[in-house]
Amino acid sequence: MPELPEVEISRRGIEPHILNQTVIEVRIRHHRLRWPIPRKLPQYLEQQRVNKVSRRGKYLLLETSNGTLLIHLGMSGSLRICQPDTSFDKHDHFELLFSNNTVLRLRDPRKFGCVLWTDQPAQQHKLLSKLGPEPLSTDFNGEYLFSKSRKRSCSIKALIMNSQILVGVGNIYACESLYLAGINPKRKAGSISEQRYIRLADNIKQVLESSIKQGGTTLRDFSREDGQPGYFAQNLHVYGKTDSTCLQCNSVIKRFTQQARSTFYCSTCQT
């Protein structure tokens, strides 16, 4: 599943190809994604110039003077840049043809992604308005997380995965940052000291930044004709490492299910 680092890498990958370009044609091959692609989208978007390519949480925002296109990659979505005559397959549901003869194409086999339009300020859109701060911004730090955790009985893992508290920490990054911070994922959020939250916030920034850096070097070229959509490999310490040993203490990494998701951790190092 594309997580924040992949969405950010996608943003950086497509931006040089579509920024300041005008949308010539909107092509919708399949309307039914998580929510239907608006049928009037061609009317809103054609002849509009993309003034900014930004990201909020896992939403990509293509801003024009008419409004903003919101794209979410869902469970299996990916974007690529191709030529107008590049053949498409049955999972290529949506594309934009730009004035520089470039095509931005969305592939989404499981159709959990979305393509939506708003003519209001994008931050006020119902999918974005309740989102917590960006983890890599200065708005997010240990003091903030500590203040949000008081009187909360949920687990620390549930807290940092709650997008109203903080965006962009999916299961992989929650497991990895809690490991680096030495915090047991089951620990109650309200029982953790401010000092530990300061370390955890730094670790969250660290895992996301290193993943973005990794993606920048290993991800496919967005404009390669044969570029297969895919997500980049990551350097992980605990996630998916059941039966491997902890790099710090040699204990076996354990897995259990928490809120219907797999949690991986070291029961010796994480307390």
Ligand SMILES: [Zn+2]
């Ligand atoms: Zn350990």
